[in-house]
Amino acid sequence: MAERTLFEKYGGFSKISKIVISFYDILLDNDEVGPFFDSVDMSRMVDHQTKFIASLLGGPASYTDNQLRQLHSHLCIKHVHFDELETVLKDALEKHNVAAEDVAVVVAEFGKRRPLIVR
Amino acid sequence: MTIEAINEQLLRAIGVGVALLNRETLQFGFRNDTFDEWFSGDTPLHHLQQLFPDLDADAVQKSLLETGRYSSEISFKKKRRTLVIALDFTVAHEDVLVLVCQNITRIKELESMIDSYSMMVERNTRELKREKEQVEKLLLNLMPRSVYEEYKTFGVVTPQLYDPVSVLMLDFVGFTEMVASQDPSVTVTELNDIYTAFDRIGEQFGCERIKTIGDAYITVAGLPDPTPDHAKAIANTAIRFVRYLNRRNLSHPHQWRCRIGLASGSVVGSVVGIQKYVYDIFGPAVNLASRLQEFSEPMQITVQDQVAHVLKEQFKLEEIGPKMIRGFGEQGVWRLADEN
Numbered sequence: 001m002a003e004r005t006l007f008e009k010y011g012g013f014s015k016i017s018k019i020v021i022s023f024y025d026i027l028l029d030n031d032e033v034g035p036f037f038d039s040v041d042m043s044r045m046v047d048h049q050t051k052f053i054a055s056l057l058g059g060p061a062s063y064t065d066n067q068l069r070q071l072h073s074h075l076c077i078k079h080v081h082f083d084e085l086e087t088v089l090k091d092a093l094e095k096h097n098v099a100a101e102d103v104a105v106v107v108a109e110f111g112k113r114r115p116l117i118v119r
Numbered sequence: 120m121t122i123e124a125i126n127e128q129l130l131r132a133i134g135v136g137v138a139l140l141n142r143e144t145l146q147f148g149f150r151n152d153t154f155d156e157w158f159s160g161d162t163p164l165h166h167l168q169q170l171f172p173d174l175d176a177d178a179v180q181k182s183l184l185e186t187g188r189y190s191s192e193i194s195f196k197k198k199r200r201t202l203v204i205a206l207d208f209t210v211a212h213e214d215v216l217v218l219v220c221q222n223i224t225r226i227k228e229l230e231s232m233i234d235s236y237s238m239m240v241e242r243n244t245r246e247l248k249r250e251k252e253q254v255e256k257l258l259l260n261l262m263p264r265s266v267y268e269e270y271k272t273f274g275v276v277t278p279q280l281y282d283p284v285s286v287l288m289l290d291f292v293g294f295t296e297m298v299a300s301q302d303p304s305v306t307v308t309e310l311n312d313i314y315t316a317f318d319r320i321g322e323q324f325g326c327e328r329i330k331t332i333g334d335a336y337i338t339v340a341g342l343p344d345p346t347p348d349h350a351k352a353i354a355n356t357a358i359r360f361v362r363y364l365n366r367r368n369l370s371h372p373h374q375w376r377c378r379i380g381l382a383s384g385s386v387v388g389s390v391v392g393i394q395k396y397v398y399d400i401f402g403p404a405v406n407l408a409s410r411l412q413e414f415s416e417p418m419q420i421t422v423q424d425q426v427a428h429v430l431k432e433q434f435k436l437e438e439i440g441p442k443m444i445r446g447f448g449e450q451g452v453w454r455l456a457d458e459n
Binding site: 013017020021024028034035037038041042043046047049050051054059060061 | 194198199200201203225227228229231232234235236239240242243
């Protein structure tokens with residue numbers, strides 16, 4: 001039997017959707033990383049966040065390293081932005097009572113992508 | 120505080136945007152706090168069309184005249200968030216228009232999220248389906264479809280007796296030397312081509328290929344669906360195997376020559392093994408076909424006495440005479456020839 005993903009552990013899409021919405025809200029209000037989304041329209045942005053959270057928690061989305069690199073290649077993302085997004089992610093997870101050790105797993109998973117995104 | 124004052128305070132504070140307009144001129148008369156919070160910029164605008172330039176004033180008036188109502192949606196950016204507001208106009212008095220605005224941003228965001236998620240799930244479902252088909256295809260190569268259906272439904276396969284069936288056993292002459300003397304990968308590629316052709320020929324006559332063991336190829340007629348013509352089907356298949364090899368040898372540097380044995384009788388078919396399962400058949404017909412094959416000269420087909428009597432009417436058969444067969448005693452043996 002395959003190991004249960006965090007996505008399943010935290011109740012599948014019905015619960016994860018609340019994390020996505022919180023993440024979206026916190027992110028939009030954040031003036032450090034929010035501006036990256038200034039010109040992105042709403043449905044694309046929600047789509048982006050849904051896939052982002054799902055892929056980090058082992059849901060039905062996954063990106064290859066190459067895709068991630070390509071999708072972010074037009075953005076000038078620095079380490080400080082990446083750090084800030086990590087905080088936003090942590091906040092959204094903690095707000096929905098994700099256990100500390102699971103937050104650590106997700107953040108570590110997120111951290112692995114740093115070299116693909118930051119330049 | 121008067122009732123009017125309380126009413127006005129309530130109207131100002133609720134989370135729904137409310138405005139009153141002059142029906143003729145579409146000038147604002149009253150706007151509550153929520154409305155102002157959403158729509159008022161630095162300079163207050165007094166006319167509906169100044170505030171919502173995209174709104175079609177003629178359409179609004181026409182709808183109000185016909186039904187007394189008009190609904191629309193507008194979206195705009197507030198800081199970097201896209202707000203979506205539903206507008207609902209109602210005629211209250213002859214000359215007063217009530218505009219009620221609801222913030223449906225969250226609904227729209229959730230709709231987008233459901234779209235996004237369902238697309239992911241649908242894509243995954245398609246991938247799973249493709250994978251399942253691959254697995255099914257693989258398993259159908261290992262066992263007959265009816266056996267696969269049984270395996271899928273119950274997780275096990277009950278051994279089943281098939282009686283009578285006809286078994287064809289084919290073996291290549293000098294295969295071991297061929298593998299040793301030539302590039303083995305070329306030999307195996309050619310063997311694969313030949314087996315594929317055999318599978319197609321067998322299929323035409325309703326034969327089920329059971330397995331190949333190296334250079335031995337076993338196929339059966341009358342399994343899993345019984346057929347009265349199993350002996351004829353196997354004879355036709357055998358003749359075409361030889362024809363195919365003869366024709367192939369004309370145009371290929373490697374010469375493939377086979378011996379074939381045909382026997383009828385009963386077999387038991389079942390899936391053997393738990394982790395690495397194969398579908399296999401067991402029984403006297405299998406063993407006899409294997410022994411008879413050994414009596415064949417290259418490119419010849421040796422046939423059991425009983426089968427020969429069934430085939431005599433339609434096929435050309437030569438009697439070889441009685442032979443001692445290990446495990447079966449003395450039996451009459453025949454040679455099946457190709458009339459063409």
